[in-house]
Amino acid sequence: MTSSLHRRTVVADTHNDLLMAVAARPPERWAAFFRERWLPQLDAGGVRLQVLPVFIDDPFRPEGALRQTLRMIECAHVIAEGNADRVRLCTDAAGIDAALDDGLIALVLAMESMPGLDASVELIPTVHRLGVRIASIAHWGRTPLADGSGEDATGSGLTSHGVAALREMERLGMIFDISHLGASGVAHVLELATQPVMATHSSARALLDHHRNLTDEQLRAVAATGGVVCVNFFAGFLTENPAEVTLDHLLDHIEHIVSVAGIDHVGLGPDFIREVLADVTPPCEETIHGFDPGAAIPGLEGPAGLPMVTEGLLGRGLPEKDVAKIVGANVHRFLTGRLG
Numbered sequence: 001m002t003s004s005l006h007r008r009t010v011v012a013d014t015h016n017d018l019l020m021a022v023a024a025r026p027p028e029r030w031a032a033f034f035r036e037r038w039l040p041q042l043d044a045g046g047v048r049l050q051v052l053p054v055f056i057d058d059p060f061r062p063e064g065a066l067r068q069t070l071r072m073i074e075c076a077h078v079i080a081e082g083n084a085d086r087v088r089l090c091t092d093a094a095g096i097d098a099a100l101d102d103g104l105i106a107l108v109l110a111m112e113s114m115p116g117l118d119a120s121v122e123l124i125p126t127v128h129r130l131g132v133r134i135a136s137i138a139h140w141g142r143t144p145l146a147d148g149s150g151e152d153a154t155g156s157g158l159t160s161h162g163v164a165a166l167r168e169m170e171r172l173g174m175i176f177d178i179s180h181l182g183a184s185g186v187a188h189v190l191e192l193a194t195q196p197v198m199a200t201h202s203s204a205r206a207l208l209d210h211h212r213n214l215t216d217e218q219l220r221a222v223a224a225t226g227g228v229v230c231v232n233f234f235a236g237f238l239t240e241n242p243a244e245v246t247l248d249h250l251l252d253h254i255e256h257i258v259s260v261a262g263i264d265h266v267g268l269g270p271d272f273i274r275e276v277l278a279d280v281t282p283p284c285e286e287t288i289h290g291f292d293p294g295a296a297i298p299g300l301e302g303p304a305g306l307p308m309v310t311e312g313l314l315g316r317g318l319p320e321k322d323v324a325k326i327v328g329a330n331v332h333r334f335l336t337g338r339l340g
Contacts, residue, residue: 005320005323005324006307006310007046009324010049010100010328010329010332011047011048011049011268011306011328012048012332013045013050013268013269013303013306014198014200014201014269015051015053015110015179015200015201015232016050016052016053016270016303017055018034018038018276019052019054019072020072020276020279020280021033021037021279022034022037022075023072023075024280027075030075030079031082034082040304041304044303044304045302045304045305046306048100049108050105050108051110051200052076052107052109053112053200054073056072056115057280065115065116066116066117069111069116070116070130073130076107077089080107086104087104087105087107088102088106089107090106090107090108091131091339092339092340093339096339100332108134108335109130109134110136111127111135112135112139112180113137113138113180114135114136114143114145115139118144118145119159124172125168128172133174133175134174135174135176136176136177136178136180136200137166137181138181142154145159145161146158146162146185147182148180148182149181149211149212150182150211151182152182152184154182155184156182156184156185157184157187157188158185158188158189158192162188163188166189166192166193173338173340175195175197175339176197176198178199178202179202179212179232179269183211183215186218186221190221190222193225195225196225196226196334197222197227198230198334199214201230201270202229202230202231202232203231203237203238204231204253205218206256207252207256208237208239208240212232212237213232213237214229219260220261223261227334228265228266228330228331228334229261229266230268230331231253231257231267232270233269233270233272233296233297234273238297242295243295245295245296247298250309251313251316254309254313254326255316258322263325267331267334268306268309268326268327270306274296274301274302275301306327309327313326313327
C-alpha cells in the first residue's frame with residue numbers, strides 16, 4: 001500500500017523555512033512552539049530527515065544579518081535540545097543514521113545565502129563549528145560572493161570571494177547548494193567544483209521558463225558531479241498560473257528531472273513557506289517577488305501533505321524502489337556520503 005511505502009522509507013525534505021517562524025517567537029518559546037506547531041506536521045508527513053535553512057529576511061539586512069544568523073542557528077540547537085526525544089541535530093553521516101535508527105527525525109542545518117558573512121570567508125569555519133553543513137552563496141539578488149538568479153542578465157560568475165567560499169566549503173566537507181544561484185554562477189561552480197553539489201529547492205526550466213528553475217543542461221551537470229536536485233513545490237515555479245496549481249504540475253517536474261538527471265539524482269525540496277510567511281510577513285506585503293505566497297498545491301500547503309507525492313508517483317506507474325529514492329533515499333544516501 002502507498003501509506004506503507006511512505007512510512008517505511010526515509011522521507012527527506014531539503015528545504016523548509018520553519019526556523020524563520022520558530023525564531024520569530026521569544027527564545028523561551030522556541031522548543032515548545034516547534035513541538036506544538038511543526039512536529040505534528042512533520043509526523044503527519046512522515047518526514048525523517050529535515051534540512052533546516054537559515055534564511056535572513058530583508059528587515060535584518062545588512063546591519064542585523066549576522067546577529068539573526070546566529071540567533072537562528074541557536075534556535076535550531078534549542079529546538080533539538082528541547083525535543084531530544086523526537087529530533088536530533090546531526091552534523092555527520094553517523095549522526096544521521098543513529099538518529100534514524102533511534103526513531104528520531106534527523107535535522108541538518110543549512111544556510112540560504114550568507115548575508116551575515118558576506119565576503120568574510122574566514123567565518124565559514126565558524127558556522128561549520130556551529131553545525132551548518134549545507135550552504136548557498138546567493139538568493140535573488142547580488143551578494144559579495146555571487147549573483148542570484150534574479151540578476152541573470154549580468155552574466156557574472158562567482159566573485160573572487162565566492163571562489164574562496166567554494167574552496168573553503170569543500171575543505172570543510174560542507175555541501176555547496178546551487179539553488180538561487182545565477183546561471184553563469186552555476187556554470188562557474190560546476191567548472192570549479194571537486195565535490196558533488198546539490199540543488200536544495202529547484203524545479204525544471206524546460207516545463208516553466210523561470211530563472212529560479214534549472215535547465216536540462218544544468219540538471220545533467222549536477223547529476224554528473226554525483227549530486228542531487230531536489231524539486232521545489234512553490235506554485236510560481238511549477239506553472240504559469242499559480243492560482244490553479246495541482247499535484248500533477250509537481251509530478252510533471254519530478255518526472256522530467258528524473259528523465260534528464262536520472263533516478264538516482266532527484267529528491268524533494270518543497271520550500272513550504274505559506275505558513276511561515278503568514279507568521280512573519282507584514283499583511284501589507286501581498287506578494288513576494290511578484291508571487292502570491294498563499295498559492296499552493298491543494299493539500300500540499302505544508303509537510304503533512306507529503307504522502308500525496310508518494311501516492312501520486314505510484315499512481316503514475318513508477319516502481320516502488322524509484323519512488324522511495326525520490327521521496328528520500330537519494331537525499332539520505334547523498335548526505336551521508338558527503339558528510340562522512
